[in-house]
Amino acid sequence: MIQESCRPEAGAFEKMLWQYRGEPGMLIPMLQASQESYGYVPPDAIERISYVMGIPEAEIYGVITFYKQFRLKPLGRHIVRLCKGTACHVVGAETIGQVISDELNVAPDETTEDGIFTYMVVACLGCCSLAPAMMIDNQTYGRLTPQTTRKLLRQYRRNAAAESAS
Amino acid sequence: MREVLVGLGSCGLAAGGLKVYERFEELLGSGESCVSAAVLKKTGCIGMCHAEVLVEVRDDAHGSVFYGNVSPEKAAAIFESHIKNGRIADEFKFDAVAATTKQKRIALRNSGVINPDNIDEYIARQGYKALEKVLTELTPAEVITTVSESGLRGRGGAGFPTGTKWKFAAASKGDHKYIICNADEGDPGAFMDRSLLESDPHSLLEGMAIAAYAICADTGYIYVRAEYPEAIKHLKHAISQATKRGFLGDNIFGKGFKFNIRLKEGAGAFVCGEETALIASIEGKRGMPRVRPPFPVESGLWGYPTSINNVETFANVAWIILNGPSAFNSLGTEGSKGTKVFALAGKIKNGGLVEVPMGMTLNEVIYDIGGGTTLGGPFKAVQMGGPSGGCIPANLGSTPVDYEQITATGAIMGSGGMVVMGETTCMVDVARFFLSFTQNESCGKCTFCRIGTKRMLEILERICVGNGKEEDIPLLRELGEQIKSSSLCGLGQSAPNPVLTTLRYFLDEYTAHIKDKKCPAKSCLALVDFAIDAEKCIGCGLCIPSCAVGAITGEKKKLHTIDVAMCVRCGKCMTVCTVNAILKR
Structure with a gap:
């Protein structure tokens, strides 16, 4: 199992793991680094953190499930928040949510079958005066209507299809 | 010298600010005659989010001129008229004066004025002067006295006097002491801290360093939400700049004072806004609150004395030191001094960030500064304090902004979210919304908070779909009071507030849902009937396949109709109609 974490994308995570070894309070940043590298917290990352930091796996699992940021399953290519x-x-986020579910055919916290989108509902993006708002990856879109929401999602889908074709 | 400033806070970016900035870059860079016509600058959020993208042009001839809702196309027109020919582009001009005359900007003094990434611009506006003053002229005790005299109270929500907190922390014994800045702004509907972090990060760092000097702390932590990537970027940059210039580090201003700041990204848990939970989270544990005492000022992070203050609180500190406590406490009411930043949102015309002197009435904030509701007419209620707060009805609009008087209405001052609600907002639905939030965020430690909020939510959900019973109302009240009195931390103690305040002021709406099976605001879909507006329908047929139960019929180019008996009230037809012809009755 430990061998598995020698994947190339694990580099940043592995480096951090050893760099901060023994420093108190680094568990959450470690998990964040793992998520940054893999897109989620895979079982072997938990095992690695436990091995290097000397924190029981159960405790790590407890922390992962407490915070909303951490995921135990892989994410889609684009994250719609x-x-x-x-x-x-x-001002009608409910309707926008319905449009997203309808367009992507997933419920919140699910990933589309083609693996392009993961749809999440979050508490607040802090763009209240541009409500209703959503974020796709790190880009925020405000003043959404059902029409613009559909258009945006289709655009992302087209771009993703074009990328995989090339 | 002409300057062009483009607002690139989160709101500006979301509205497309980067494209506008790039367009100006192209325009200013291309024409050779215009190379020195103007200097292009990035700035943070000036608070008028409703008019984003906001561009300010400053020159000697016209002073400062704002342009609102700028697109790349408008940018070209503004460039042509104002920058090239020195003529104000009147058609795009935005009147920023009306919104700002009643405001008093202390915490937001630099927001939208300076480039947050350039420490020199902060220094040019007396930045780090207050830190220099305390290190050269004042003892730690004098700093605390100054802050106490100013009457500054915690801006995170609870309103604990800042000077008193620092006094306790200074009096505690410990090998280390810590300063923590709580930037885990979790209240849905509040964005003051995000804006401050993005627009003026150095004022926060300076405030923290002054606090550290006052209580003799050597390390500071900023606990910031991971959902604020822009804020994190600006903070990281600001910390490294300040360290390079010697405003942070091991020997600040050569006075032998040591203070370093670390950034901790939160991982998404609302309860971490509570100080003992926040400490647990920095320590890398599950963010659950613990019993106090001991208070963090005695035993906080890793067991050492720790003072935790909010972003906005720190942003006030340097101003107080430079201008003296009396300049601050001359503003406000008996118990609440200075100013407060509010995030105006919801059904309001000029949503955004405003900073007003304490004591201003809610009506003044909403009508005079916020421009009233989006549809005109009076507001129905204003929600203050997020999920811990409550809804204040319009007839209490003359309530002044003051910790005690807001609390008397059943709401709380909170961190400053102010969500305005109009006639189409259902108050039962609002109560359900907040409770579903707190129920979801309850850490599960206290039984009443964990199970009680779940039961309350179930009751509200059934009222919203028309299955409410008359005995539900006293039951909600009883559960609410029990949860308030039997929870350990602020989350549980305040979770029932949105329900209790709506029960207090909008009982008739609850009764309408329960007895008449009607939603007066036509917001609860299960309690409305759908119909098609004969005047608006263009007979396009889009809604027909969208209906899962086949309740919509009609020929092409002719009026469509909805069979109310078949309709399951999912509301999907509303989302596909392009001409808003679906009516709720």
């Missing part, structure tokens, strides 16, 4: 903050809720 719909804001469900108060301001967005008041």
